[in-house]
Amino acid sequence: MYSSAHGNAKYAPTGFPTAPMNMPPSHVSHFRGIASAATTWSTGLCHCCDDPANCFITCFCPCVTFGQLAEIVNKGSISCAASGGVYGLLALTGFSCLYSCVYRSRLRGQYDLEEAPCADCLVHFCCETCSLCQEYRELKNRGFDMGIGWQANVDRQSRGITAAPVVGPMTR
Structure with a gap:
């Protein structure tokens, strides 16, 4: 490893930056190869009531929500x-x-999200329904229409169509 003129960053002989040796692994972006702070989730774990329809479906048939999540996270390689x-x-x-x-x-790896409020498996073991709802909301807030699947989302994006904006109640 060679030190650089840019502070603590270390550069390997390839020229690509690597994480400093004393940086904890939770702050290392495996996609960029440098240390970076993870971003926060767009909603909290217990904000299930932000999307009551999804909360209802997830409570009574979590396989539906999981299938939708998995299709988007896998980029369509496995169907819902x-x-x-x-x-x-x-x-x-x-x-x-x-x-x-x-x-x-x-999902966290794809969007560089923090591992919060605790380890992924612990979140799913203790709060399976809430974690599925949070992941669903995260993808929805990132512009995915969860009901149409990966390919239809890609087609919409290629045509320049994004998800419909959330609009408040209509008034005169």
């Missing part, structure tokens, strides 16, 4: 139905939280 089906089967055994915590980690 297949992911939801696997989740449903694992729910019968009690191990669905282990499967879904992997997707929380992937």
